Amino acid sequence: MGRSIIAEEYVEKYIEKLLKENKWYIGVIIGQLTNQKDYVVHLARTPDPVEDEVSEENVDEDTGDAAVLTKKPKAVRPASLEQLDEKWVSTHAKQVTRMLPGGLNVVGLFAIAPPAMLKSVQAKLRQMLFNIHKTLSRNTAFIPTGEITDRLLLQVDTATRRLSCVTVNVGDINSGMTPAEWKVQTSGGQRWVRLTSQVSLDIPVAVASDSKSPTLLKQLQGGLSDFADSVGRSIVTIDGALREESEPLVTNAEKKGTKGGKGKGGGGSSSEPALVSKSVNFYLPFTSAASHSAPIVSESQASINMVGAIVVRAYVSARATVGDAIQALRVDLLRSLLARCELLCEEFDVIEPGKHGSEVYDPPVRLFCRLHSNDGAAGEGKSSATAGGGGGVEVCDYVFQDEKKEEVRQRIQELLDVEAVTALEEMEKSPAEDDNWSCQSSLSAISSHQSLASPNSVRESAIKTYIGAAVGGIVAVAATWLSYLYISDE
């Protein structure tokens, strides 16, 4: 039997909107795959590729951001899906994944096109699902993955407006396309359970002298995988309780409670299902994976320490088990850490070979906003019954200290293809906000043998390489208006 997919009503509206344009589109499907049903909360079309006429020589290092704002990116839209660069979509999927809280994932692709065009790209679309899977799982081996390797492929024919959905098992390269059942939830939307937590961490990484990891990112990933091991063995309490992983997350008593309180049906915003929110504590174990009696001494070329606290959030369906919830939280914790490291390293050319000394970097901090704002998220008019589809599911983004909120809003709108971004919720405090951040108590634990870079020098370094040397080549093909977004992660 094929997979059974339930899409939010918002998703249907979105497809209708795109159909009206009478153009071809491709994009990612955002949702949650479970053993019973798959949930789709959102579709986001992949922005048109742009050709950026910025060459490395043209970028003034000191005013890199000014340059990026003044230049005019030229959208280059391929004539058809056949001509689309597959990597472009994979990169979009990766960017989007960073913006998702735990539990939500890029679970597939959608394509809207005339029937002939669709017909000619069947093999390509299938291949793209594999490519996305490969891109998303590269360097993330330490992040637990679900057992489900089926991915959705939704196709809409612009001529007949007919919708077809199949799944492809990306865990098996010989997998064919299996028909799936696509249903739109019409009564009030899916109920989601929000899980929130914070985790303070202090991750030491020693980079061995003979390390094969040339970049800071690779080195950080090495450290993260040890931390991931500890996260994997952590104990998680939900609303202060230790629970069996096989138990349903939302107990029957809770379900009744919300139903009774809400009443049934009804129009307008009151039909929005109550969002159940649970707070979660992480307990990290004091057990070493490798027991050794004698100390292990080695030469290193660098010592890295990641210290601070991060906000962790995950969404799971109301039918999820405690184990599903914990898994989603663990994924979020690790994904968020990795995202910060990636963004930092894409932003700065942090390693200057041969340089000895110490440096402190402040990676971007996380902020959240609702994926669908209440007023007409579907863009096209207000649909009274479906307002707030997605039950308040949030997305996140990471912001550097010298970025403006407006830039973040634009980025979210662009990458997730939403029209309005409501209030950005800033849960995390950047240490750079504090003038005395280098001597704050949370940082006092830092070994003093490493002299802290003064806050000033940090700010400088944050500005100077804004565009990033990774936009290499004479004419760089970069993404939209923010070059770092589309830096290829090859």
Added chain:
Amino acid sequence: MATTVAISANVLKTITEGQWSGTGLKGFLVGDVVGKLPRAVTAAWQSNLIDTNELREDVDQCLAHFPGGQQVVGVVVIPSNAKSIKSIQDKDQAGIDRELEEVLGAFDIWLDQFGLTEVLCLCLWQESEKFQSALFAISEDEINNVEITCDSKTKPNIRIRLKADIPLTISTEANTEEQLKAVLDQEQVKLQNQSGNFVFGFFNNSVLLHQSGAIVGSAAETWSSCKDVYKHFLEEEGSVAGGSSKKKGVSTSFQVPIAASMFRLATPDFSSTSSQYAPIIRHQTGTLKTTVVNLPLDVLVDVEESMPLKGLSGALASAVFCQIGAQFECLKVYTQKQELHTPEVFHFQLPYLDTPVTVVYPFGTSEEELEPERQILHRHLCLPTSLPVLRRGCANHFLQRTAPAGYLLNTHVGLPDPPIKSARTCLVQGFYSYHHYMQDRFNDDKWGCAYRSLQTICSWFKYQGYTSRDVPTHRDIQQALCDIGDKDPKFVGSRQWIGSFEVSFVLDHLLQVTSKFINVASGAELSTVGQQLMDHFSTQGTPIMIGGGVLAHTILGVSYSELSGDIAFLILDPHYTGGEDLRVIQEKGWCGWKDMNFWNQSAHYNLCLPQRPNTSV
């Protein structure tokens, strides 16, 4: 109003036989506290307390050697002059007040420091070569006499053993000891600052105990005191052991500690405004030396059943804190040539004190290297300076039912008393393991009994710290006899019996242990050796090998009535061929009290009585 405090005669003897010198404040008293009142003294800790400003450090250093739950309950004072001693002897209150005020200064400092409403003060003075003692209780405004009850202290009801591994990654740029120590200091501060977020896990982490006393876990919802923890522990143990209450009956005298683990609550308090910052990444490049070392925490906590959970978490937290300090101290002290030694924790149960003692030794050092450290510890704890009681081989046996290789330890514990009226009983001292036929996948049925008895004796010398040599195999024993020329080379690998003389040769050759002998012409004559055996067990305390006819046995104790001449022997029988099941061994008499009928009345018997070698600590 006199305060009543329990000190066993044993502990008082240990303290007064310690090497005290000088005058003034010379150490701490360690013991149990109920409420904020000292209730028992279980040990003394000799230490020169020079600066009361650093008292906290001294207290932590001292308490790191005792289970959590034990506290500093008082001080040891050596009066400054003959006049003060006379005041104490004459119970001249004014003179006592004067002396103690002079030594201690303001009393409230001590009450504050120890967190007590009454602090004990043990005065020691020398009289005809021996220390005499008097105990006082100091409260805010007066000094009281203390009534000492000698009745053996009621043993702690609940013992918990927490184990955790704390990995440290230490990178230094310059290869100097100073820098290494500086980094260690920082790591210690960092860890101890975190210690407020340590959370303790029980029962395979199905129950979590926060330091606030809050307990999480479906089994624990109604728990309020340590008694509930213990009850749950017994239920779980019972179900693991097969649930038969009969089985439990045998083992009630010995209880393995409740295992605990440790976690760090990584989620900060949401309500607290002093929330932490988002992560930063500190990056240092250069040529660094990185050492990854594990701190293997192994903490004992002894608590009363009635202690509330908050008290338990507090005892665990402070014990962990103290041991982290002790492990860093070990790392720093034993940093040699910029190399670190992993700390290793050892627990000892000593006949001289009423509480276990915990010591952290550096891994990978020899016993000889550690002798100076042991000398200091013996002095701190007032232990005799001629017995190796704090060597690593002596440690941890009291926490286990079996030795590491699976041999049962001290199989006589839990046996009923010997059936002799008005008798004195003397038993083997310390720990041995039970060696018998068919162990080690080696079939020595019908010929190996003396070998096995010898193995039990060797285990005793190992577990008492006299040797770090493993218990010899049959072949090792035969080879030793061949090496000393007692046997031909073809004896090695044979199935030939050995007797009590061979046993003594091997002990001498392998362990440098000499033996005394008692020979009796017939089993019936064994009734006459009662006093000799009593003397042996009270002075030497080693297991005895007895051979007669074709049989060898091990004698672990004797019960003897001088009045009636009645005698019983505690026998450990090496002819047992079954598995390591204590219940069978005790119920079927493989380890048990035997009367005169046990012996072959007409056979000739030789008893080999191993003597403790003279050795240093």
